[in-house]
Amino acid sequence: MKNLSWLFFEKILRIISGVFVGALVARYLGPNNFGVFSYSQSLVILVSSIASLGLDGIVFRELVRNRDKVKDIVATCSALKMLGFVLMTIAITFYFLLFKNELDIENLVYIIAISYFFQSLNTIDLYFQSERKNDISVAFKVLGLFLSILFKISLIYFNAPLVYFGWTLVLESAITYIGLSFAFFNRRLDIKGTLHFNLTLALEFLKNSWPLIFTGAVVMVQARIDQVMLKHYLGDYEVGLYSSSLKIVEMFAFLPLILKTAFYPKISLRWHEDKEENKRVMLDYYRLNFLIFLITGFSLLLLSSYIISILYGNEFKGAGILLALMSFRLFFTNFGVSRSIFILNENMLKYSFFTEGVGTIINIILNVIFIPKFGAIGAILTTFVSYAFSIFIIDLISSPTRDNALLMLKSIFSFWKCNFKGFLN
Structure with missing residues (x-):
């Protein structure tokens, strides 16, 4: 420790x-x-x-x-x-x-x-x-x-x-x-x-x-x-404005990594013992990550203009709207990190490479289309689409990962039911 x-x-x-x-x-x-x-x-x-x-x-x-x-x-x-x-x-x-x-x-x-x-x-x-x-x-x-x-x-x-x-x-x-x-x-x-x-x-x-x-x-x-x-x-x-917002978002992206480091050993030790118990634990784990997104993401959304003004000054005021939109990137970051526990325990690293590869190709293609028209906002939105494919959509289509993807979606609509005491035990 x-x-x-x-x-x-x-x-x-x-x-x-x-x-x-x-x-x-x-x-x-x-x-x-x-x-x-x-x-x-x-x-x-x-x-x-x-x-x-x-x-x-x-x-x-x-x-x-x-x-x-x-x-x-x-x-x-x-x-x-x-x-x-x-x-x-x-x-x-x-x-x-x-x-x-x-x-x-x-x-x-x-x-x-x-x-x-x-x-x-x-x-x-x-x-x-x-x-x-x-x-x-x-x-x-x-x-x-x-x-x-x-x-x-x-x-x-x-x-x-x-x-x-x-x-x-x-x-x-x-x-x-x-x-x-x-x-x-x-x-x-x-x-x-x-x-x-x-x-x-x-x-x-x-x-x-x-x-x-x-x-x-x-x-x-x-x-x-x-x-x-x-x-x-x-x-x-445009890169300067985009990067200034991204640095702030990346600061909060460390939180799901802390959770993963803390709870991955406990989850992995009993992974093959009881499948139903695994689902319950993972559901609570996803709920906790979504709850953290709600706190951090919406805080950035509401305070984005003030944060940019205080940290970077008036020259970067155009980054306020970018930070507000980019706050939703934490949604995909939190679920992407928490999903990796399932990927690692099921030894699906090749599958993970495939999903990330598809997401990257989608990201590049959509950037070519949307960046010239919508600038940095287009880049942010295309990133969301690529992460949606990498983390959710392909998993829903693939039978070995469908149940886990449904757990992630279920956690979004039942985050208030997170059983902290049971999860920590």
Whole structure:
């Protein structure tokens, strides 16, 4: 529980700082430059699954199971991720050959991408997590975040140009993962200088991880393609308004993840014991997530204009209506996260990839149609449609998931019946 608390502390601190420090940066940059910065980040995130190569979950599992092979696992995974960084950089270059951008934007994208070079060392972070030493990981992550925040504030104070804000991401990543590397070698002096790349292990990792690369890519595209397409159709200003609203919504999207982390082990332990009991527990779990949406979503809906005005100022007042509409994104986020417990326990990861893939294709097609006509509002509405297909509609059509989909719908119309006491037990 102590280790879990460290992780929650870091995540919550990162989300809160992301909103409030992000608001300071947005106020300084203005909607246009903030739009450029957000677009550049989104473009890198779109191809970030190439850099990670889908290895994290697999490597974490191997670190837990094979403690005698730590040096091989760390060295091999780090080398693979450095290769992934090179491939990601090539993908970005290929994108710029297809879709020409301003030179300043291209430079900013490459600078932000450098942060993923240092993230190739995150295998060491996974090692500390496997050893239940989350306090060490969190300490360096918080240090990197804190120094990055100071750097951003300094840039604002000295009226620095936009491109320097890309280096704040590199600084945070470098401090975090170089610091973790020093901690790793200081704690395991017996393996210092003996790390070596294991080709057999590398091939085994890639054999198991390639489906996760595509899954990660689909998830990232569905989450970030809106900002990239808004940039190409309407320009930086619209992206700036859209991104400012999205950052606020993402802060509340952490709540269902907390619930999942807290209750997933309990639900999973008795998953195959009693199907009727599973349905009752999942129904209450869905009701609880819908109740959280009602509280957070409608609060954002009612206070959207005030929130934008207070955080971002009058330059971003056009984002008020976007935040009001985007508050309903939490409905799909809450059900998407809670639904994943069913997907994981039923071992339906390939099916999940299919539903997310369909949702992503729908999102892209509808964005092409609606963004030119309705701008950022069109992007928000098409996201709702794509999530509706990914989370509800396909599940209702598919017989293995139909009962669970009906439970989700039932929870919406009976949320007040949530049995908190029975659910927690």
